[in-house]
Structures are given as C-alpha cells and as structure tokens.
Amino acid sequence: MYKNKTVAVVVPCYNEEAQISMVIDTMPEFVDKIVIVNDLSKDKTSQVVTEYINKFPEVHIPARDYDTKSKINNIYMTAEQVLDRKNKEEIKFFTPHEVVNEKPEHDRVILINHLENGGVGAAIATGYKWCKDYDIDCSAVMAGDGQMDPAELESICKPVIEDGIDYVKGNRLIHRSSWFVIPKTRYFGNSILSILTKIASGYWHVSDTQTGYTAISKSAINSIKLYDIYKRYGMPNDMLVKLNITFCTLKEIEIKPVYNVGEQSKMKVTKVILPIMWLLCKSFFKRMWIKYLFRDFHPLFLLYHMGIFLFLAAIPFLIDILMNAFQIGSATSFQTMIIFIFLIISGSQSLFFAMWMDIQDNERLYK
Numbered sequence: 499m500y501k502n503k504t505v506a507v508v509v510p511c512y513n514e515e516a517q518i519s520m521v522i523d524t525m526p527e528f529v530d531k532i533v534i535v536n537d538l539s540k541d542k543t544s545q546v547v548t549e550y551i552n553k554f555p556e557v558h559i560p561a562r563d564y565d566t567k568s569k570i571n572n573i574y575m576t577a578e579q580v581l582d583r584k585n586k587e588e589i590k591f592f593t594p595h596e597v598v599n600e601k602p603e604h605d606r607v608i609l610i611n612h613l614e615n616g617g618v619g620a621a622i623a624t625g626y627k628w629c630k631d632y633d634i635d636c637s638a639v640m641a642g643d644g645q646m647d648p649a650e651l652e653s654i655c656k657p658v659i660e661d662g663i664d665y666v667k668g669n670r671l672i673h674r675s676s677w678f679v680i681p682k683t684r685y686f687g688n689s690i691l692s693i694l695t696k697i698a699s700g701y702w703h704v705s706d707t708q709t710g711y712t713a714i715s716k717s718a719i720n721s722i723k724l725y726d727i728y729k730r731y732g733m734p735n736d737m738l739v740k741l742n743i744t745f746c747t748l749k750e751i752e753i754k755p756v757y758n759v760g761e762q763s764k765m766k767v768t769k770v771i772l773p774i775m776w777l778l779c780k781s782f783f784k785r786m787w788i789k790y791l792f793r794d795f796h797p798l799f800l801l802y803h804m805g806i807f808l809f810l811a812a813i814p815f816l817i818d819i820l821m822n823a824f825q826i827g828s829a830t831s832f833q834t835m836i837i838f839i840f841l842i843i844s845g846s847q848s849l850f851f852a853m854w855m856d857i858q859d860n861e862r863l864y865k
Contacts, residue, residue, distance in 0.1 A: 499530060500652070503635035503659045504559055506531035507651070508625030510618050511642025515541040521640065522550050522607065524648040530557045533608045533628050534642070535595075535621040543642075544598075547609045551599060554606040561603055562633045585630070591725035592627055593620045603632070618710075619733030623724045630719050635659065638713040645756045646711045654713045657749045663865055664718035664746035667704075667734075668711035668753035679755040687771055691735065691778075697853075698778040699738035700785060700860040701748050707735055711753055718746045732774040739781040742863065743789045749865040798855040805848030812841035 499505065507529050511518055518534070525532055536544050564582040593616035598609040610624055622639055629637040636658045640646045650668070657663040670676050671688065680688070688708050695707040712734075721744040728736035741748065790799040815838035822830040 500528040500636070500655060501659050504530050504633070505636045505638065505655055505659075506533055506629045506632070506634040507638045507640050508622055508629065509534045509640055509642045510537060510621030510625065511535070511539065511543055512537040512615075512618070512621075513539045513541045513543060514642040515539070515543045515546050517644045518543055518546055518642050519550075520644045521642055521648075522547070526648055526651050528652070529638075530559060530606070531608055531629075531632070531634065532606060533610065533625045535610045535625045536612060537617070537621045538612045538615040544609065544611055547607065548598060550607045551605050551609060556604040557606045558604055559632050559634070562631050585720075588723075588725055589627065592624055593729075595624055597628075602628075617729040617733075618731060619727050619736070620729040622710075622733060623727045623729075626714070626719055626724045626727075630716075630724065633716065635716050636713055637716075637719060639710055641710055647754055647756055650711070650751075650753050653751050654711060654753075657751070657865070658713045658715045661749075661865070662715070662747075663749045664715045664721075665737075665741050666713045666749045666751060667706075668709045669706040669750040670709055670753055670755040671706040672750075672752050673754055676755050679757060681757070691771065691774055694775060694778045695735045695738060698735070698782040698785065700742040700789075700856060701738055701864060702857045702860060703864045704738065704748065704750065706750075707738065709753070710734060712737075718744070721746065728777060730773070731770045732777045735774055735778055736781060739778075739785055742860065743785055743793075745863065747863050747865050796855070796859065798852045798859070801848045801852035801855065805845045805852060808841045808845030808848060812838055812845065815841065 505528055507525065509518075509521060509532060511534060514521075522532060522534075534547050536547065562585075564586040594613040595610050596613065598611060599605045602608050608628065610628065612621065612624065616624075625639070626637060636655050638651060638655055640648070640651070646668075654666050654668060657666045670680065671685075671692070677685065688706060692705045692707045696702045696704060708731075710733075718741060722740045727733055727740070738748075786799055786802060790796040815834055818834055819830045819838060822828045
C-alpha cells in the first residue's frame with residue numbers, strides 16, 4: 499500500500515519471456531498487485547509468470563461485491579444498483595480471457611491470459627477491469643518489456659493518491675535527454691501525434707501522448723467504458739479523449755526515455771500513425787457532440803462546426819481558382835475570388851475562436 503491506499507500495476511505483455519522477470523523483480527514494494535495480462539504470447543511468457551505466483555507473501559484484497567446494494571430495499575439506491583449490475587455484466591464485452599490464479603485475492607502476482615490476441619489496448623483494458631473489480635485505489639500501467647524505470651513509479655502514483663488527480667502520465671519529451679535518446683523517427687511521430695491529440699482530446703498542454711507509463715484513480719476508472727478503449731497502439735490517445743469527456747483531471751510527470759534494455763519493439767511507426775490519426779479525427783467529433791452538445795452546450799461546438807463547414811464550402815472555389823491558374827487564357831472571376839477569401843477568413847476566425855474557448859474551458863482539468 500501507499501499512504502493506506504491500494505496500488506496495482508497492470509503489465510500488458512506479448513512475447514516478453516526474456517524481459518518480464520526483470521519487470522516483476524524490480525517492482526517497488528508498495529505495489530500490492532502486479533496484474534500481468536498475457537496477450538496470447540507465442541513464447542513462454544505465461545510459464546515464466548506462473549512461477550512467480552506463489553513467490554511473494556500474500557496480499558489480501560477482496561473482490562468488489564456487486565450484489566451487496568441489490569439486497570438493500572431502498573428506492574434511493576436504484577442508480578447504484580443499476581451501475582453494479584452493469585459492472586458485473588460488462589465482462590462479456592472484453593477480450594476473452596482467464597485468470598490463472600486460484601486465489602487472486604491473496605496473490606501479489608496476478609496472471610491473466612487472453613484467449614485471443616487483442617492488442618496492447620485490449621490487454622490494458624482487461625487489467626483495468628480486474629483493478630476495477632477489486633476496488634483498487636490507484637492503477638498504474640508499466641510495459642512488460644522493461645522500458646519503464648520502476649524507480650519513477652512512486653512519482654507517477656503520488657499525485658493520484660495524495661492530490662486526487664484522476665490521470666497521471668509520464669512525459670519523456672520534456673526530459674533533457676529526449677532528443678539524444680529517443681529514435682528520431684519516433685520522436686517526430688510522437689510530436690505529430692501529440693499535436694493532433696491536443697486538438698482531439700481537449701488537453702491542450704499535454705505532450706508525449708504515446709507513453710504508456712500512467713496511473714489512474716478509482717473514480718476515473720469507473721467513469722469510462724473500459725471495454726470500449728481502443729485495442730491497439732492508439733490506446734493512450736483514445737484514453738485521453740474518453741477522460742476529457744468525463745471531466746477527469748490530468749497531470750504529467752517528467753520521466754526518463756529508456757531504450758536498449760533488451761526490449762524488442764513491436765510497433766511500426768509508419769503503420770500505426772495513419773490509423774491513429776483517423777482515430778483522433780473521429781474522437782474529436784465524438785468529444786464535441788457528447789461533451790459540448792449533449793452534456794453541456796457550449797458555443798465552441800457551433801464555432802468548430804461552422805469553421806469546418808466554411809472551409810469545406812471553399813474547396814470548389816479553390817479548385818476553380820487552381821484550374822484557371824494552370825489554364826492558358828483563362829482567368830478567375832472577381833466574384834469567385836471574393837467568395838473564396840470570405841470563406842477562408844470566416845472559417846479561420848471560427849476555428850481560432852473555437853480553439854481559444856476550448857483551451858479556456860479545459861484549463862481547469864490540467865494540473
């Protein structure tokens with residue numbers, strides 16, 4: 499425990515038989531549960547982790563009883579009863595899996611084997627679900643490849659436990675060694691996705707959106723649909739959007755970039771960047787409609803959509819201007835130029851005002 503609060507670390511892993519022992523052996527003592535989610539590895543990851551199940555002293559944390567409130571005959575508890583029923587039934591929406599431990603409430607190392615490969619996001623979602631079902635106060639995430647320094651875990655968990663922050667994430671880009679240590683392709687890709695994630699998520703001060711070194715509070719983990727988290731490498735980006743929609747507070751902690759510790763990267767930047775960009779595009783509109791129309795109407799909803807509409811309306815005029823520019827003896831009419839300029843200026847103003855309002859409204863969520 500840390501300051502009398504339960505702490506669990508979710509460790510998603512795929513083919514990490516060479517690295518997973520280092521992750522478990524170096525885990526800080528204040529961590530109550532190490533929840534390892536094996537995403538149908540083809541190597542001996544499961545066997546290696548199984549050997550650790552009975553290696554540590556017992557840490558008793560009982561499972562959450564979703565049936566308790568249903569026994570209370572009180573009409574004012576109906577809402578809580580509905581939530582408990584939904585929390586109990588939602589397990590069918592997660593990637594099929596099995597818990598290897600016979601007494602998970604007592605074991606420190608928990609092994610969950612996916613029965614089909616779901617992706618890193620799906621593995622984290624499964625781990626989060628376990629933490630939710632055991633009412634863990636602070637649930638952190640560390641990769642199974644050893645790329646996250648366990649000495650920094652306390653600084654990641656501390657704001658959640660002591661300051662009531664909903665979501666804390668590491669930031670490698672602000673570390674003075676980042677430009678020299680992080681591979682340039684990843685540094686560039688991370689920076690581009692961070693800019694796009696600012697717009698999509700509403701957390702305008704966030705950077706290094708692709709880091710997986712995070713900690714989340716119990717209230718935040720209960721505020722989102724865990725089974726709906728993006729299942730692949732866009733999970734951190736999708737997570738930020740979902741948290742912003744539910745008004746969760748965010749804090750970033752400087753961490754070291756760690757490479758060349760024996761890890762074998764399974765992510766191809768060129769293959770994931772386009773799907774993540776498409777995910778962010780859809781997530782932006784989802785945030786607009788849910789947060790700024792249905793839950794709490796805000797003028798920025800109209801301004802964003804008006805700006806996008808005006809830019810789209812300017813496209814036919816732009817095509818006409820370009821065609822005339824490359825066609826000898828043809829000239830664009832004065833009326834077409836005026837309309838095009840009006841649409842571009844009006845669209846830009848709408849978008850800039852919307853962004854300014856968006857930044858102001860979400861300032862309260864960034865700590």
